[in-house]
Amino acid sequence: MLGTLWGSTVGKKAVMAVSGLILLGYLVAHLLGNLKIFFGPGEFNEYGHWLRTMGAPVLHQEWALWIVRVVLLAAVVLHGVCAYQLSRRDIAARPTAYVHKRRRASYATRTMRWGGIILVLFIVWHLLDLTTLTVNENAEPGKPYENVVATFSTWYGNVIYITAMLAVGLHVRHGFWSAAQTLGMGNATRDRVLKIMANGLALVLTVGFISLPVGVMTGLVS
Numbered sequence: 001m002l003g004t005l006w007g008s009t010v011g012k013k014a015v016m017a018v019s020g021l022i023l024l025g026y027l028v029a030h031l032l033g034n035l036k037i038f039f040g041p042g043e044f045n046e047y048g049h050w051l052r053t054m055g056a057p058v059l060h061q062e063w064a065l066w067i068v069r070v071v072l073l074a075a076v077v078l079h080g081v082c083a084y085q086l087s088r089r090d091i092a093a094r095p096t097a098y099v100h101k102r103r104r105a106s107y108a109t110r111t112m113r114w115g116g117i118i119l120v121l122f123i124v125w126h127l128l129d130l131t132t133l134t135v136n137e138n139a140e141p142g143k144p145y146e147n148v149v150a151t152f153s154t155w156y157g158n159v160i161y162i163t164a165m166l167a168v169g170l171h172v173r174h175g176f177w178s179a180a181q182t183l184g185m186g187n188a189t190r191d192r193v194l195k196i197m198a199n200g201l202a203l204v205l206t207v208g209f210i211s212l213p214v215g216v217m218t219g220l221v222s
Contacts, residue, residue, distance in 0.1 A: 009089060016082040017179035019075040024172060024201070026072055031208045037221055038211075041145035048144035076123070083116060112174055115167040122164035129157070152216035161213050169206030173198050 005011035033051075037044045055064030125135070129151055133139035138150035151157040176198040185194065215221035 009086065012082040012086055013182045015078055016086070017182040019079040019082070020175050020179050022071070022075045023079065024176065026068075026075075027168070027172070027205055028201075031205060034212060035208065037145060037148060038215060044145040044148075045143065076120075080116065080120065083113075087113065112171065115171045118164060118167045119171065122160065122167075125160060126164075148212065149216055149221060152213040152221075158213045158217065162210055165206055165209040168209065169202040172205055173202035176201055 006015070033047055036047045051065055052062050128134040129136050130139075130144070130147055133141065133147065136147055136151055138153075139147045152161070177194060180194045180198075212221070
């Protein structure tokens, strides 16, 4: 049953849609947490500490955090594998060029693949920067607020982050709409609402995440 579902194009699209929605939910929660940085180091550092102790006393230190990490890793892998396999199937289904050009796709649609690659590379950088602190020269363990400020005090940290967040916006805008269609949520009545939701989510996430480096650059966060 599961093997048949995974082997079918419809099944892969469904897996891609569900994994994408899981990642979208994480982005929303992550943004809400990150915006605490505007309330000062005390509240933001307390939030960072809570991430490592959430679930206590039922769960031990960082157990809940690792559960979240495993779920997110599985979602990213499934999303990426399905995207790649569906892309290969699409290419295999049309080995010769179209006689007539198809309607020009939107910019977001045409950049989904490159956007996905950019986001994967960014995830690796982000983990090395603010989780392991490997590439953050001025980072101090246990001080998330200071480490974020240190990252966005460098030109390359800002360029990498802002570029990735623009890619996130385009990916969410197209991905949310595609997921809704795949899961059968779209119809003539709801399509307009879904498009507004896709555009709204993309805008809020992009502006929200970019506000962090802008806050540091302007001195609002320091």
